[in-house]
Amino acid sequence: MQESRFAEAGIRVAPSKARLSQIDDLLYVVYFLPIFFVIRVVTGLLSVVRFKRLLAIAHRILRVRDRVLYLEVFFPENAGFHYRVQKWIEVLSQESITANARYVFERDRHERLLRDERTVFFQAVFLLCRIWHCVTALAYNCIVVRRELLLYNDYGDLFLEKFLLALHPNVILDLDDDIAAAKREPRNLTAYGRWMRESPSKFTETIRLYRRFIAGSNYLKRFVLETSSGLPPGNVAVIPTCVDYEKHSLKVYGERSDCINFGWVGSNATIAYLDIIIPALSEIAERHKIRLIVVSGQDYKADVDFEIVNIRWSLQNEVEHLKRIDIGLMPLYDTAAEWGKCGFKLIQYMGLGIVSIASAVTVNHDIVDDKQNGFLVRHESDWARVIEEVLARSEEFPEIGSAARKKICDHFSFEANKKEYLRFIRTQPVDS
16 A cells, blocks of 8 residues: 555555554545645646746746756755755856755654654655645746655656646756666556556656656666657756765775775665675685675675674765775666666765776766776676786776776766756757
């Protein structure tokens, strides 16, 4: 039922709460359906009067330009918010563009509601806030939706997306992940889901609704163009998740140490990828003294003979923690759920001059020039062999790290992508 949306995101549902799920479902039906029908009616009226065309004309008359609104599903301390929204707001402001972000919950409340499984309250408040955010979009000439409008809520046949797209002539969807593959769409619907008009393929259907996109990789651009038939390639801009690490010094190598610090940074939802490399690290630990540093939102545990150090991720201490890593790791499976990843871990490691090893999956080929500024692993069984090859080149780590930093500065920094980002944001749709 409703809790299934949270379970898919890796959020635990307590048995005591699960017993109340039927009551929660009923409460949400009573709350949701009137809002759903009202928004559907309003959307129909907006389409009939061609409101978004009228708004485009009003914007030209009132000279509403260079005003950008980001609709973000997470809180400011979230890495996606920080690097794909907040940092771009700073760049836009330097170009005399007014840019603001709207989100629903502050971090503490967001996490507390999920921890306590208060699904009805979370979804109810989120929905009302999002409707208001869509209305406030009228004062801006460009809207950027980050990933989706409603979080953990696939009900209503994308009614809120349709409302926003009928309301505003220039809406861009920013995507840095193939959410369809991550959710294993299309999903089987329960009777409750069918009653609530749940979208079995929400992300795929969302792609077909929008006409302009900012994609985090070339793979995601191809995915969008294949999913949305007839979409001009120029309607999709490829903007990676960038870093601004130029102001930070490079990782310092050269100091002799009796222990090699392997490291991984990532979210709770992706921490299980570490299971891929545990056998290889265990094999390496038989010949070298190693340590695994995990920077995440939860502890990673494994039955191994080497030390695992768990560090809580935070924006404030991110760089400091990353610089403790000698060799950054990015293991992935070679499946559809991983093909849409945008390689941000690699960009972070390499941007700080950290020698990195990653699975040779889609975008990682674009980021790493194998054996020059990083290393790629083509098969799961090759991890131990590649790690040994990397360790054999330890004297070259300063040069490899420097080359990695240059690659990121040249292609994956805000400065390198600013011109294209500004061009796309300032371009108005032809049919507006």
